[in-house]
Amino acid sequence: MKQKKALMSGNEAIARGAYEYGVQVATGYPGTPSSEILEHVAKYEEIYAEWSVNEKVAMDAAIGAAYAGKRTMVAMKSVGMNVAADSFFYAVYTGVRGGLVIVSADDPGMFSSQNEQDNRQYGRFAKMPVLEPADSQEMKDFMGVALDLSEEWETPVLLRTVMRISHSASPVELGERRPDPGPTPPFKRDPHRLVCTCVWARDSHPVIEDRIRRLGAFANTCPINRLEWGDRDLGIVTSGAVYNYAREIFPEASFLKLGMSYPLPPALIRELADGVAQLLVIEELDPFFEEQIKAMGIDCRGKDVFPMVGELTPAVIEKYAAEAGLLPPEAVKGALPSGARQIAVPELPGRSPILCPGCPHRSTFYTLGNKMKDVIVTGGIGCYNLGALPPYNATDTMGAMGASIGVTHGLDIADIPDRFLAVIGDSSFFHAGIPALLNIVHNRGKGKVAILDNRTTAMTGHQDHPGNDFTLMGEKTRPVDIEQLVRACGVDQVYTVDAFDVKAVQQTYQEALDYDGPAVVIVEGPCFFVGPGASGAYAVDSDTCIACGICLRLGCPAIYRSEQIFEKTGKRKSAIDPVLCTGCDMCAQVCPQGAIHPIEDVESEE
Amino acid sequence: METINFMITGVGGQGTILASDILSAVGLAAGYDVKKSDILGLAVRGGAVMSHIRWGEKVHSPIIPEGRADYLLAFEILEGLRHLHQVQEAGHALINQQQIHPVTVSSGLTDYPDPAAADEALKSAVEHVYHVPGLQIAQEIGNPKVLNVALLGALSALLPVEASVWETVIAERVPERFKSLNTQAFRNGRTWMENNLQL
Numbered sequence: 001m002k003q004k005k006a007l008m009s010g011n012e013a014i015a016r017g018a019y020e021y022g023v024q025v026a027t028g029y030p031g032t033p034s035s036e037i038l039e040h041v042a043k044y045e046e047i048y049a050e051w052s053v054n055e056k057v058a059m060d061a062a063i064g065a066a067y068a069g070k071r072t073m074v075a076m077k078s079v080g081m082n083v084a085a086d087s088f089f090y091a092v093y094t095g096v097r098g099g100l101v102i103v104s105a106d107d108p109g110m111f112s113s114q115n116e117q118d119n120r121q122y123g124r125f126a127k128m129p130v131l132e133p134a135d136s137q138e139m140k141d142f143m144g145v146a147l148d149l150s151e152e153w154e155t156p157v158l159l160r161t162v163m164r165i166s167h168s169a170s171p172v173e174l175g176e177r178r179p180d181p182g183p184t185p186p187f188k189r190d191p192h193r194l195v196c197t198c199v200w201a202r203d204s205h206p207v208i209e210d211r212i213r214r215l216g217a218f219a220n221t222c223p224i225n226r227l228e229w230g231d232r233d234l235g236i237v238t239s240g241a242v243y244n245y246a247r248e249i250f251p252e253a254s255f256l257k258l259g260m261s262y263p264l265p266p267a268l269i270r271e272l273a274d275g276v277a278q279l280l281v282i283e284e285l286d287p288f289f290e291e292q293i294k295a296m297g298i299d300c301r302g303k304d305v306f307p308m309v310g311e312l313t314p315a316v317i318e319k320y321a322a323e324a325g326l327l328p329p330e331a332v333k334g335a336l337p338s339g340a341r342q343i344a345v346p347e348l349p350g351r352s353p354i355l356c357p358g359c360p361h362r363s364t365f366y367t368l369g370n371k372m373k374d375v376i377v378t379g380g381i382g383c384y385n386l387g388a389l390p391p392y393n394a395t396d397t398m399g400a401m402g403a404s405i406g407v408t409h410g411l412d413i414a415d416i417p418d419r420f421l422a423v424i425g426d427s428s429f430f431h432a433g434i435p436a437l438l439n440i441v442h443n444r445g446k447g448k449v450a451i452l453d454n455r456t457t458a459m460t461g462h463q464d465h466p467g468n469d470f471t472l473m474g475e476k477t478r479p480v481d482i483e484q485l486v487r488a489c490g491v492d493q494v495y496t497v498d499a500f501d502v503k504a505v506q507q508t509y510q511e512a513l514d515y516d517g518p519a520v521v522i523v524e525g526p527c528f529f530v531g532p533g534a535s536g537a538y539a540v541d542s543d544t545c546i547a548c549g550i551c552l553r554l555g556c557p558a559i560y561r562s563e564q565i566f567e568k569t570g571k572r573k574s575a576i577d578p579v580l581c582t583g584c585d586m587c588a589q590v591c592p593q594g595a596i597h598p599i600e601d602v603e604s605e606e
Numbered sequence: 607m608e609t610i611n612f613m614i615t616g617v618g619g620q621g622t623i624l625a626s627d628i629l630s631a632v633g634l635a636a637g638y639d640v641k642k643s644d645i646l647g648l649a650v651r652g653g654a655v656m657s658h659i660r661w662g663e664k665v666h667s668p669i670i671p672e673g674r675a676d677y678l679l680a681f682e683i684l685e686g687l688r689h690l691h692q693v694q695e696a697g698h699a700l701i702n703q704q705q706i707h708p709v710t711v712s713s714g715l716t717d718y719p720d721p722a723a724a725d726e727a728l729k730s731a732v733e734h735v736y737h738v739p740g741l742q743i744a745q746e747i748g749n750p751k752v753l754n755v756a757l758l759g760a761l762s763a764l765l766p767v768e769a770s771v772w773e774t775v776i777a778e779r780v781p782e783r784f785k786s787l788n789t790q791a792f793r794n795g796r797t798w799m800e801n802n803l804q805l
Binding site for chain 2: 005007009032033111135164167168169170171241243244245247248249313314315318332343344345346347348349350351352353354356357390391549552555557559560561572
C-alpha cells in the first residue's frame with residue numbers, strides 16, 4: 001500500500017515524529033524558531049503537552065517523566081538551552097529510562113535571536129549524542145532514532161534543528177503511532193544513580209566517558225551517517241540544512257552526510273578522506289567537525305574557505321567556494337559580485353518590525369523615549385525589546401530573558417548617578433524575573449521595575465503562561481496574580497496602571513522613580529491579538545491638525561504623513577489608516593490640538 | 607523535469623504564508639518533489655516576509671540559488687523591488703499593485719520609491735512583468751483577505767498545472783465558509799492573467 005504523504009514544516013514533522021514514535025510527555029518554552037513544535041504536538045491528544053514556565057523547568061519536568069519511564073520530548077530555541085543547561089548536564093550523568101529527546105532549534109543568521117550560538121557544542125560539552133536532520137522527513141524519522149538511542153544508551157539525546165529546517169516544508173510519509181505501553185508503573189527507586197550527589201556522581205563519570213567513546217564507535221555503523229560516493233576529486237563532510245545546499249552546488253562530489261553530528265564516526269571520516277583527493281568540511285557557524293577531524297590528524301579545508309558567521313546559504317557557499325577555486329566562476333552566476341545582476345533599483349526604504357497598532361507597550365516607550373529621556377532603561381526579550389528601535393530609542397541594554405531586573409540592580413549597586421528602570425514582559429517575569437526581583441528586595445536595592453503585562457507570550461505567537469487561565473492543552477487553570485506575586489516577593493510599593501492611559505502611565509513612572517526604595521509598576525493592557533479586538537478606527541481632523549508630528553512619535557503603523565500641508569510650517573499633516581487603526585485612543589490623548597477623534601465624529605463634522 | 611523556483615514576498619498580515627502553503631501543495635499534487643522555506647520574522651505585524659518555493663524532480667535545497675528565481679510573486683511593490691535581483695532575466699515578476707508604507711515612510715523620514723523609477727527597474731530587470739491588480743480583484747469579490755488566492759490565480763495561468771488541481775488544493779486549505787469566496791478569487795485572478803496574456 002502506498003503510504004500517505006503530507007507536506008509538513010520541519011517543526012510540524014518533529015511533532016509528527018513525537019506522535020508516531022510514542023512520545024507521551026512533551027514540554028518546552030516558546031522561542032523562535034521552535035515555538036510551533038509544541039503547538040503541533042498539542043494537537044495529538046495522546047500526548048501530554050505543556051508550556052512550562054521556562055526552559056529549565058521544562059527540562060527538569062521532562063527528565064522526571066523520562067525517569068518515570070515515559071518517552072519524552074522537550075523543545076526550545078537555541079538560547080533556551082543555556083537556561084536549561086544546568087539540568088541536562090545532570091541528566092547525562094543520571095541517565096534516563098524512557099527516551100528523552102531535547103529539541104534545540106538554532107538560529108544561524110540571527111533572524112530572531114540575541115546571539116548565533118551553535119548548540120552542537122552542547123553535545124560535546126555535556127557528553128550526549130547530537131542528531132541533525134536535514135529536511136522534514138528526517139525531522140520525523142530522527143525523532144524515532146533519537147528515542148531508540150536514548151533508551152538503548154540511557155542518555156538524553158539532542159536533536160538539533162535550525163530555522164531553515166524548522167520553517168521549511170517538504171513531503172513526509174505518514175505512519176501510525178506505536179502502541180502506548182499502558183498505565184505508568186510505580187516509580188522505581190535507584191538513588192545511587194538518580195541522586196547526583198558528588199560521592200555517587202563520581203561513579204557515574206567514568207560510565208559516561210565510556211558511553212560517549214562507545215557511541216563514537218557506534219556512529220561508524222549508525223545508518224543515519226551516510227557515505228555517498230561520487231567523483232573522487234572532492235569529498236565533503238556536512239550535515240543538516242547545509243547538506244541540501246552542498247548537494248546541489250557540488251552534484252558530482254562524494255559526501256559524508258552526518259545525521260549524527262556528535263560523536264563523530266572516525267572510520268567513516270577516514271574512509272572518505274582516504275578515498276578523495278581533497279576533503280572539505282562545509283558547516284554553518286562553528287568549526288565543530290573541522291576541529292575534531294583535524295584533531296584526528298586528517299587534513300581538510302573548512303573555515304579557511306567558509307565564514308563562521310551567518311547562514312551558509314547556497315549563495316554564500318557558491319561565492320566562497322568559487323573564491324577558493326573549488327567551483328568554476330561560470331558555475332555560480334549571480335553569487336559572485338562580478339556576476340551579480342546589475343539592476344537600477346531606486347533606493348529602497350527598509351521595513352523593520354514595529355509595535356503593532358493597538359499595542360499596549362506603546363504608552364511606555366512613547367513616555368520613556370520622549371518624556372523621560374534621562375532614564376536608563378534595561379530591557380529583555382519580547383515585543384518590548386522594540387522599545388530600543390526608532391522612533392522610541394528608549395532601551396539601553398538587552399541581553400537575555402529576565403536580565404533587565406538583574407542588570408538594573410547592577411546599575412543600582414554600581415551607584416550610577418542616573419535614574420534607571422527595568423522593563424520586563426509578563427511571560428519573561430514568570431520565566432526569569434522573579435528571582436531577580438527577590439534579589440533586589442533582599443539586598444536592600446532600590447531598583448524600579450516595569451512589568452508590561454499584555455496577558456500573553458506575544459512575540460513568539462501568543463502562547464499561554466502562568467498569568468493565564470488556560471493551558472496549552474486548552475484546560476482551565478488558576479491564573480497567577482502578578483500584583484500578589486510581586487508583593488509576596490517583598491515589594492511594598494506596587495502600582496498598577498492602565499496601559500492605554502498615556503498620561504497615567506507617565507505619572508505612575510514618575511512616582512515610582514521618585515520613590516526611595518524598590519518599586520514595581522504593573523502596566524496592564526492586553527496584546528491586541530488576545531484582547532477584545534478593535535473598537536472602531538480614529539481619524540485626524542485635518543482642519544485642526546498643525547502637523548506638529550507628536551502623534552508620529554507613538555510609532556504607530558496606522559499613522560502617516562498625509563499629502564495635506566499645514567501652510568504655516570509647510571509640513572505634512574497626519575492621517576490615520578482606518579484599516580490598520582484599532583481605536584486604542586493613544587494618539588488622541590497625545591495630540592496637543594485635540595485633532596484626533598473616532599472616525600464617525602470627524603466625518604460628521606465635515 | 608526542470609526545477610521551477612518561486613519567490614513570494616510581501617508584508618506580514620497579507621496572507622503570504624497561506625499562499626506559499628497552497629503553492630507548495632499544488633506542486634506536490636501535480637507530481638513534483640517540493641520544498642519551501644518561509645522567513646516568518648516575529649509575531650508582530652508589518653514586517654517584511656518572504657518564502658521560497660521549489661518544484662522539481664528532486665529538490666535538495668529549500669532555498670533558491672542567488673538570482674535564479676523563475677517567478678517572483680510580490681504582494682507589495684516595495685517588497686517586490688527589494689528582491690528583484692533574485693529573479694532570472696528571462697523570469698516573471700507578478701507585482702500586486704499595492705503600496706504598504708513602512709513607518710520610516712509614513713512618518714516622513716524617507717520616501718516610497720517613485721512609481722516611474724520602480725517601473726523602469728522592473729522593465730530593465732525581468733523579461734515578463736505583470737502589474738496585477740490583486741487587491742482590486744479581492745475587493746471586487748468583497749473581501750481584501752482573499753488577495754493571496756487572487757494572486758495565485760494570476761500565477762496559475764502561467765504554469766503547466768490544471769486549474770482543477772489548484773481549486774482542489776485551495777478548497778482543502780481554506781476554512782469551509784470561505785471556500786466559494788476563495789474559488790471565485792482564484793478564478794478572477796486567473797482570468798485577469800489570461801486576458802492580460804492575450805493583449
